[in-house]
Amino acid sequence: MLKWIQDGGHGGNDPGAVAKGNTEKIYTLEAALYVDKRLREHGISSDVTRSSDVTLDPSPRTAKVKQYHKGISHHFNAGGGSGAEFIHSIHSSGEFEALLTEEFKKESYPVRRTFSRKQSNGQDYYYMHRLTGSCRVTIVEYEFVDGVNSEKIKDRNYREGMYECIVRAICREEGISYEAPGRGNEHPEPEEQSNPSEEYPVPQINLVRGSKGEAVKQLQRALDAVNFKSGAVDGLFGPKTEDAVRRFQMVYLPHKVDGKYGPNTRRKLISVLKLNGF
Numbered sequence: 677m678l679k680w681i682q683d684g685g686h687g688g689n690d691p692g693a694v695a696k697g698n699t700e701k702i703y704t705l706e707a708a709l710y711v712d713k714r715l716r717e718h719g720i721s722s723d724v725t726r727s728s729d730v731t732l733d734p735s736p737r738t739a740k741v742k743q744y745h746k747g748i749s750h751h752f753n754a755g756g757g758s759g760a761e762f763i764h765s766i767h768s769s770g771e772f773e774a775l776l777t778e779e780f781k782k783e784s785y786p787v788r789r790t791f792s793r794k795q796s797n798g799q800d801y802y803y804m805h806r807l808t809g810s811c812r813v814t815i816v817e818y819e820f821v822d823g824v825n826s827e828k829i830k831d832r833n834y835r836e837g838m839y840e841c842i843v844r845a846i847c848r849e850e851g852i853s854y855e856a857p858g859r860g861n862e863h864p865e866p867e868e869q870s871n872p873s874e875e876y877p878v879p880q881i882n883l884v885r886g887s888k889g890e891a892v893k894q895l896q897r898a899l900d901a902v903n904f905k906s907g908a909v910d911g912l913f914g915p916k917t918e919d920a921v922r923r924f925q926m927v928y929l930p931h932k933v934d935g936k937y938g939p940n941t942r943r944k945l946i947s948v949l950k951l952n953g954f
């Protein structure tokens with residue numbers, strides 16, 4: 677099994693890019709730890725260059741990366757653009773970066789470009805490529821901290837959706853079947869797991885357009901209660917109910933907008949009912 681290394685691009689006295697309420701080092705450490713954990717959940721060998729917010733100089737950092745076969749150096753960009761950038765070594769084909777691009781696009785995350793960059797002496801421009809030996813390193817710039825999506829990236833769900841794209845691409849490359857994050861082994865959110873409101877119980881089953889019955893009525897009442905009106909409470913999951921679910925997801929689950937009522941929407945609906953005092 678090949679060994680992966682996750683490099684949080686900044687930390688300690690190097691904050692990386694800081695703009696519009698976003699601090700790069702916070703996201704890059706989060707990304708490295710997230711992908712590392714998810715790979716190990718899949719049985720893929722993975723490690724991190726730093727596991728907390730500490731300063732790590734280029735030389736011990738590249739020395740560590742060198743000991744692995746493949747790596748991601750996680751970054752957020754600055755300079756006012758939008759979309760992800762995947763940067764590979766001049767000695768690499770870019771095949772893995774093509775998988776990353778596909779996975780980001782599948783989840784509707786903007787992708788700006790894939791590229792490699794050479795110095796005038798013909799060597800790789802970035803030291804993460806130049807000084808890491810035979811380790812194939814991809815520098816991932818997820819988004820711009822100061823660009824049009826500077827607000828979106830403050831949402832952890834939005835960021836984690838991008839990290840999952842990395843996990844899926846790695847699974848594809850390694851020939852491992854991808855498993856979505858399991859309930860309970862993600863970040864536990866106890867307030868969202870507890871019993872639903874007495875006044876507005878939420879359905880415990882999945883519902884989609886065409887579903888009928890008491891569970892649909894529960895869903896319609898609960899959505900109405902948090903101001904996502906779905907028309908009459910008639911127990912029919914039609915276009916208006918689907919639209920209400922979709923509008924709810926656009927606000928609270930921007931990465932999972934499908935108009936269907938499933939586990940993620942249920943958990944979020946419970947927590948939003950609570951926030952509204954129900």
Ligand SMILES: [Zn+2]
Pocket residue numbers: 685686692693700750751752
């Ligand atoms: Zn960076």
